[in-house]
Amino acid sequence: MASRIYVPKDATALSLGADEVAAAVAAAGTGRTLVRNGSRGMFWLEPLVEVDTPAGRVGYGPVTTASVAGVLAAIAKDGAHPLCIGLVEEHPYLKSQQRLTFARVGIVDPTSVADYLAHGGYAGLEQALAVAPADIVKTITDSGLRGRGGAAFPTGIKWKTVHDQDAPQKYVTCNADEGDSGTFADRMLMEGDPFTLIEGMTIAAVAVGATQGYIYCRVEYPEAIAALRTALAAAHTAGYLGASVCGSGKRFELDVRVAAGAYICGEETSMLESLEGKRGEVRVRPPLPAIKGLFGCPTIVNNVISLASVPVILAKGAEHYRNFGVGRSMGTLPLQLAGNLRHGGLVERAFGVTLRELLYDYGGGSVSGRPLKAVQVGGPLGAYVPVKHFDTPIDYEAFAAVGALVGHGGIVAFDDSADMAKLARYAFEFCAIESCGKCTPCRIGSTRGANVIDGMLACDHPDEQRQRLDELCETMLHGSLCGLGGMTPFPVQSALKHFPEEFAPRRPH
Amino acid sequence: MLRPLARGAADGARAAFVEQGDSHVSSAEAHEQAAVESAIGRFGQQPGPLLVVLHAIQDALGYIPPAGIARIAAALSLSRAEVHGVVTFYHYFRLHPPGRHIVQVCRAEACQARGGAALEAHAKARLGVDFHQTTADGATTLEAVYCLGNCATGPAVRIDGRLHSAVTPARFDRLLADQESN
Numbered sequence: 238m239a240s241r242i243y244v245p246k247d248a249t250a251l252s253l254g255a256d257e258v259a260a261a262v263a264a265a266g267t268g269r270t271l272v273r274n275g276s277r278g279m280f281w282l283e284p285l286v287e288v289d290t291p292a293g294r295v296g297y298g299p300v301t302t303a304s305v306a307g308v309l310a311a312i313a314k315d316g317a318h319p320l321c322i323g324l325v326e327e328h329p330y331l332k333s334q335q336r337l338t339f340a341r342v343g344i345v346d347p348t349s350v351a352d353y354l355a356h357g358g359y360a361g362l363e364q365a366l367a368v369a370p371a372d373i374v375k376t377i378t379d380s381g382l383r384g385r386g387g388a389a390f391p392t393g394i395k396w397k398t399v400h401d402q403d404a405p406q407k408y409v410t411c412n413a414d415e416g417d418s419g420t421f422a423d424r425m426l427m428e429g430d431p432f433t434l435i436e437g438m439t440i441a442a443v444a445v446g447a448t449q450g451y452i453y454c455r456v457e458y459p460e461a462i463a464a465l466r467t468a469l470a471a472a473h474t475a476g477y478l479g480a481s482v483c484g485s486g487k488r489f490e491l492d493v494r495v496a497a498g499a500y501i502c503g504e505e506t507s508m509l510e511s512l513e514g515k516r517g518e519v520r521v522r523p524p525l526p527a528i529k530g531l532f533g534c535p536t537i538v539n540n541v542i543s544l545a546s547v548p549v550i551l552a553k554g555a556e557h558y559r560n561f562g563v564g565r566s567m568g569t570l571p572l573q574l575a576g577n578l579r580h581g582g583l584v585e586r587a588f589g590v591t592l593r594e595l596l597y598d599y600g601g602g603s604v605s606g607r608p609l610k611a612v613q614v615g616g617p618l619g620a621y622v623p624v625k626h627f628d629t630p631i632d633y634e635a636f637a638a639v640g641a642l643v644g645h646g647g648i649v650a651f652d653d654s655a656d657m658a659k660l661a662r663y664a665f666e667f668c669a670i671e672s673c674g675k676c677t678p679c680r681i682g683s684t685r686g687a688n689v690i691d692g693m694l695a696c697d698h699p700d701e702q703r704q705r706l707d708e709l710c711e712t713m714l715h716g717s718l719c720g721l722g723g724m725t726p727f728p729v730q731s732a733l734k735h736f737p738e739e740f741a742p743r744r745p746h
Numbered sequence: 747m748l749r750p751l752a753r754g755a756a757d758g759a760r761a762a763f764v765e766q767g768d769s770h771v772s773s774a775e776a777h778e779q780a781a782v783e784s785a786i787g788r789f790g791q792q793p794g795p796l797l798v799v800l801h802a803i804q805d806a807l808g809y810i811p812p813a814g815i816a817r818i819a820a821a822l823s824l825s826r827a828e829v830h831g832v833v834t835f836y837h838y839f840r841l842h843p844p845g846r847h848i849v850q851v852c853r854a855e856a857c858q859a860r861g862g863a864a865l866e867a868h869a870k871a872r873l874g875v876d877f878h879q880t881t882a883d884g885a886t887t888l889e890a891v892y893c894l895g896n897c898a899t900g901p902a903v904r905i906d907g908r909l910h911s912a913v914t915p916a917r918f919d920r921l922l923a924d925q926e927s928n
Binding site: 248249251252253280281283415416417418419420421423424455456457458459460494495496497498499500511512513514515516517532573574575576577578581582604613617647649650651652655659660663667670671673 | 793794795796797798800801822828831832835836837838839854855856857858859860863891892893894895896897898899900902904907908909910911
């Protein structure tokens with residue numbers, strides 16, 4: 238096989254000029270095969286150009302159209318260049334990670350089944366087809382995998398419920414409506430290693446007896462949608478999807494459905510409504526989607542990362558996966574370092590790594606050079622965590638103990654210029670924009686909350702406003718139909734608790 | 747109680763829509779009708795097809811023509827209110843043609859942590875419009891988006907489908923100038 242040169246096609250790499258670099262590489266005629274891989278998740282180095290060498294893959298980054306000729310000349314000679322980072326796998330940012338779900342992201346060609354197979358792909362499905370469906374479910378239960386979308390519900394229990402239903406039609410749906418700010422793990426995986434998601438969903442379908450699956454992907458992710466469609470067609474052609482998956486006689490069809498910019502559709506029942514072609518209004522539970530889900534049929538609804546963690550669990554066993562992690566948080570979590578950090582990117586580690594390690598050892602501290610002041614973990618409904626809690630380990634229970642949540646593992650860092658009262662107000666504003674309108678605490682409470690914070694800051698009876706805000710948060714927490722209204726108080730209350738002085742009345746400028 | 751329209755009623759609505767197009771209609775309207783019919787023809791038979799059909803129409807036209815809503819409703823056995831309700835529920839769908847260029851600015855927290863609020867203010871001032879408005883010359887529509895998944899290298903902006911990182915106000919002006927000269 239001809240030696241290869243890699244230029245990522247990941248959306249962040251593209252936003253930093255990867256297509257232009259790839260075009261320059263192609264035009265230069267290097268004699269190597271050009272592969273458009275996903276990103277390794279070291280975004281400050283993107284576009285990161287890699288080449289095969291006898292010692293392994295060597296990287297150069299960030300490469301621009303101005304520097305690409307020099308880099309190619311160096312590669313043709315002895316490889317030495319100021320942008321050279323050496324062997325990519327030896328980079329400290331990657332070497333210390335524990336990549337299970339992201340094992341192939343940034344490495345493989347995301348369009349090629351052959352490349353996927355060459356890197357251990359479809360070993361999980363092979364195992365799944367060799368055992369009884371109930372044993373697949375048991376393996377997932379035993380692995381300790383909990384929903385990576387944010388709710389952390391045990392995946393195996395969900396699957397067992399669907400498995401136990403006696404129904405002519407069942408569905409597997411993937412929630413790829415990754416709308417949380419500061420999260421991009423789903424996107425990176427779909428763009429960089431879509432076959433892993435497809436394999437995970439196929440295993441789920443075999444386990445519960447589903448014949449149709451849907452990936453509900455954000456419209457804001459056109460690059461991911463394109464990558465999925467290419468991979469789905471390739472998987473179909475190779476016999477991994479369709480009337481008889483791998484000749485097993487089991488049918489599984491899988492399609493991408495494109496969302497339409499409603500954050501609420503990341504809520505599972507709202508996503509099902511949207512898949513049915515309706516307004517994404519939240520359903521009242523029960524019945525659970527596992528019993529009456531899509532079109533009234535038993536349905537698995539799992540996040541991208543949950544499903545993409547399934548192949549490695551099947552391939553290497555429940556024991557292997559659960560041996561990573563701490564307490565009841567087992568396995569690994571792909572963490573996303575975002576916001577004001579020097580070295581933002583993707584870090585997959587076993588549960589138990591601390592925020593401080595992530596922010597400083599990996600993240601390199603703030604990009605602005607100012608001290609960090611707080612991080613928001615778990616998206617716009619996650620709490621603001623102050624510096625004094627930076628030693629908290631990434632662990633569902635440890636985070637709950639300090640009033641925060643791990644969620645989808647997105648970590649947004651803010652330096653000391655952040656205005657916590659404005660961020661709290663923004664939480665309400667966002668909830669107002671994205672509320673589906675079905676329940677009153679969310680629909681009205683969100684707008685009212687923004688007004689009350691305005692009143693506090695404008696010195697309009699601040700003590701009364703504060704009391705009103707507390708009552709409003711309590712009402713939203715306990716009275717909302719779903720997590721949008723029910724969790725919007727988390728960022729607000731955490732900002733109030735840890736940064737009360739910032740809510741003091743302000744003089745008009 | 748909503749009842750599915752009988753086939754005859756659906757065909758009637760289609761006939762009315764087409765007839766309107768045949769008599770004294772601009773080519774723009776004919777273009778709209780063709781996009782609506784094509785989307786229905788290609789995707790109308792899928793399970794729960796409405797969003798798929800709407801996407802196909804907006805992909806073709808850049809918006810959902812209000813005149814096509816009755817036809818979509820009839821073809822999918824829905825009421826016009828249901829179709830209108832879906833179109834207006836989702837932020838992505840538009841009922842008006844956008845400008846020649848679409849500029850999406852991320853307002854979410856990770857971009858705010860890297861100067862997003864200043865960029866947002868600059869973008870509005872530079873274009874002289876608020877979010878979800880189009881400049882008077884019809885050149886540019888400004889839209890707010892809540893996360894483009896580009897959260898480590900913000901502030902993030904998508905212009906005509908192309909994603910950009912680290913967009914300072916000065917860089918925003920350069921990107922816009924490049925776009926306008928195209």
